[in-house]
Amino acid sequence: MVIGAGGHAKIVVELARSCGFEVVGCLDADDTPRFVVGAPVIGRDDMASSLLSNGVRFAALGIGNNRVRERIGVELEALGFSLPALISPNAVVSPSAEVERGAIVMPGAVLNAECRIGPFGIVNTSASVDHDCRLGIAVHIAPGSRLAGSVIVGDRAMIGVGSAVAPGVSIGADAVLGAGATAIHDIPSNTVAVGTPARARATR
Ligand SMILES: CC(C)(COP(=O)(O)OP(=O)(O)OC[C@H]1O[C@@H](n2cnc3c(N)ncnc32)[C@H](O)[C@@H]1OP(=O)(O)O)[C@@H](O)C(=O)NCCC(=O)NCCS
Incomplete structure (x- = not known):
């Protein structure tokens, strides 16, 4: 269901x-x-x-x-329902990547070594999550966006379509990174950040 x-x-x-x-x-x-x-x-x-x-x-x-x-x-x-992780057979998933319950990984996505996708997360079409990334609960990595290595994404954050996050950057809980943005510095919780380099322009 x-x-x-x-x-x-x-x-x-x-x-x-x-x-x-x-x-x-x-x-x-x-x-x-x-x-x-x-x-x-x-x-x-x-x-x-x-x-x-x-x-x-x-x-x-x-x-x-x-x-x-x-x-x-x-x-x-x-x-009492079980919410299995659903991983497309057309995603490329490292054997050391971890995808928690209720998370989905869409076709064309790439999950690299020792990354972790938290419960109820979405790694959408052709998005990539590189080594050692940590995604919290109910995060959405929108189509075509790219997380470099060791990125941290807080609970419920949204990484907009076609955006990019540089290595080691943290995206705060409930933050939104706008479509096409490039985050090279940490993005605070509860903010909306757009542009290249991404700058927070509003509090949610
Ligand atoms: C960032 C975002 C959340 C802002 O939405 P919003 O609050 O409704 O913003 P608005 O559309 O009212 O735009 C406000 C201003 O920000 C600008 N803006 C909005 N999104 C922008 C973006 N991604 N990059 C640069 N500027 C952006 C608008 O041009 C507008 O500028 P102006 O005031 O000079 O005209 C949204 O535009 C966005 O990028 N969402 C990502 C959606 C997505 O990837 N969904 C995936 C679904 S699978």
Whole structure:
């Protein structure tokens, strides 16, 4: 079962299938009957526990918003669902990389030696995470972005599409690195940073 029925849910449904799961359906706040790349929307989010009692054991998070994804991941685990890490067969993953529960790794992603992707994280299409990086809970590394070695990304931070982070830089919790930015210095928690070099321009 996939939680969510929007654009991000589409890629999660297809990822789950490519990992060998049959997707029985999606749950969403809007339960209007429809299909998400062939998976039916079968009810609202609060139907999760009845699916569990009907024998559905696995859940995946099709929600892009980091804070909401973390909250729902924790709730699903408390109900008793298992949230496996989903790693595309078309990702390149070092044998020493660690991908924690509920995290997803999309096609074209590269995870290098001894990096760690925290619970409920997203390493999106063609993003790369190099050696010794540490990603917290519910981080999103957007498509085509690149983390050099030993980068630290705090919980729920968002690394925007096509951005880059220099070696050893820390991105604070709940920070956003804007699309196309290049972070060469640490980015404080709860800030939005854009440009090259990236500068914090707002507090969230
Ligand atoms: C940084 C970001 C979060 C800002 O969003 P926002 O707060 O809605 O900002 P706005 O669109 O109102 O833009 C505010 C100003 O910042 C500028 N700006 C916004 N994003 C920028 C970026 N990535 N780089 C440089 N400047 C940017 C805008 O041009 C605008 O400048 P102006 O005031 O001179 O006109 C957003 O633009 C962004 O880059 N998001 C990343 C999205 C992404 O990668 N998603 C992945 C989904 S898979």
